Amino acid sequence: MKILFVGESWVIHMIHTKGYDSFTSTKYEEGATHLLECLGEAGVEVDYMPAHMVQVKFPKTIDQLKSYDAIVLSDIGSNTFLLQNSTFYEMKVLPNALDLISEYVTGGGGLLMIGGYLSFTGIEAKANYKNTVLAEVLPVEMLDVDDRVEVPQGINPTNTKEHQIIEGIDEWPAFLGYNKLIAKDDAETLVEIQEDPFIVIGKFGQGKTACFASDCAPHWGTKEFMDWEQYQTIWVRILDYLK
Structure with a gap:
């Protein structure tokens, strides 16, 4: 199995102020190092594309995307795909990367979106997938506004039905937050969190789709989740479903 994993990277620019003086670093x-290591140990071949590399590395043709069994988008907003440098600064016409993903799924590819501050609608609605073609592709309806649900006290998801993805998983570790989603009528909600969809699967065209409403890593993903004995299992099973 071969997947393209996009996102889960960031740059932090800090101002250090010490009395009168300050400097920057x-x-x-x-964020996905642990997950990608787990997938590699399970025999999943991963091409990892950090967020800043989308500008120069994201496939420009459907044939390039077809080399993957599934695409995973995690904590990366739609603007990174839609406002590439040559379009934003040089007004060049380019293929719409999200249209390519839609075409890829329609033709039989798999798509997983993992939650985070820049997934689904996201913080301050900045991820903005609600207003892109992926709103049709994903098995959930997204909110028009900031969709984060912060749960600092922790909350444990619960299974809602039997399915091969969650077989043998009776108890979930706690999470510290998630993206609030609404499952589409033709989708299946396998797991809920506070009565909201947590793991949702569906189909689009000839392909399969899935949503995981929380983080694959901190901060919403707790240390308990990262150390969970089923951590590797749940991700491998979701990807197996998509292929």
């Missing part, structure tokens, strides 16, 4: 971080 910058650091780059990736």
Whole structure:
């Protein structure tokens, strides 16, 4: 199995103020390291594309996308795909990357979106997938506004039905938040969190889709989740469903 995993990276620019004086520092971080290692150990081949590399590396043709069994988008907003440098600064016409993903799923590909501050509608509605073609593709309806549900006290998801993805999983670890979603009528909600959809699967065209409403890593994903004995299992099963 071969997947394209996009997102889960960021740059932090800090201002350090010490009395009268101040200086800046910058650091780059990736959030999916543990998940990608788990997938590799399970035999899943992963092409990892950090958010800033979408500008120069994201496939420009459907044939390039077809080399993957599934595409995973995690904590990366729609603007990164739609406002690439050559379009934003040079007014060049380019293929719409989200249209390519839609075409890929229609033709039989798999798509997973994992939650986060820049997934679904996202913080301050900045992820904005609600107003893109992926709103038709994904198995959920997205909110028009900031869709984050912060749960600092922690909340445990619960299964809603039997399915191969969650077989043998009776108890879930706690999460610290999630994106509030509404399952489409023709979708299946496998797991809920506070009566909201947590894992949702569906179909679009000839392909399959899935949504995981919380983070695959901190901060919404707790240390308990990261250390969970079923952590690797749940992601591999979701990807197996999509292929």
